[in-house]
Amino acid sequence: MNELPEQVVTTPAAEELMSRLSSKHGELMFHQSGGCCDGSSPMCYPRGEFLVGDGDVLLATLGETPFYMSGSQFEYWKHTQLILDVVPGRGGCFLWRTGKGCDF
Structure with a gap:
């Protein structure tokens, strides 16, 4: 039987940015909606704001x-x-801004 891979993995750069953001803003969450524009990009929020x-x-x-x-x-x-x-x-206009000159 074929096993599915982990559905989401992170790069070291993503882990480092997540750490910096959570240190500043508290717990985080991601949501990916699909849709148009940047809807297929992961959107990062302070946990509880989405x-x-x-x-x-x-x-x-x-x-x-x-x-x-x-x-x-x-x-x-x-x-x-x-x-x-x-x-x-x-990133696109719908993404919570990291304020770090980069996005997920």
């Missing part, structure tokens, strides 16, 4: 940080491994 719904799927817990995806997006990506990384510059 309410997950009954249709959202918990893909992983990265250390202490939950990573959710909308159920409809999960149906397309359920056999995919996501790699959470950091890119220079700013």
Whole structure:
């Protein structure tokens, strides 16, 4: 039987940024909704500022940080491994800003 890979893994850069952000803002969470624009990018929030719904799927817990995806997006990506990384510059207009000159 084929086992599915971990659904979300992080790079060292992502882990370091998550650590810096949680030190400044407290506990974090990620949500990936699908949709247009940057909706397919992971969005990072201070935990509790984004309410997950009954249709959202918990893909992983990265250390202490939950990573959710909308159920409809999960149906397309359920056999995919996501790699959470950091890119220079700013992400799209919907993403909680890291204030560090980079985004997930």
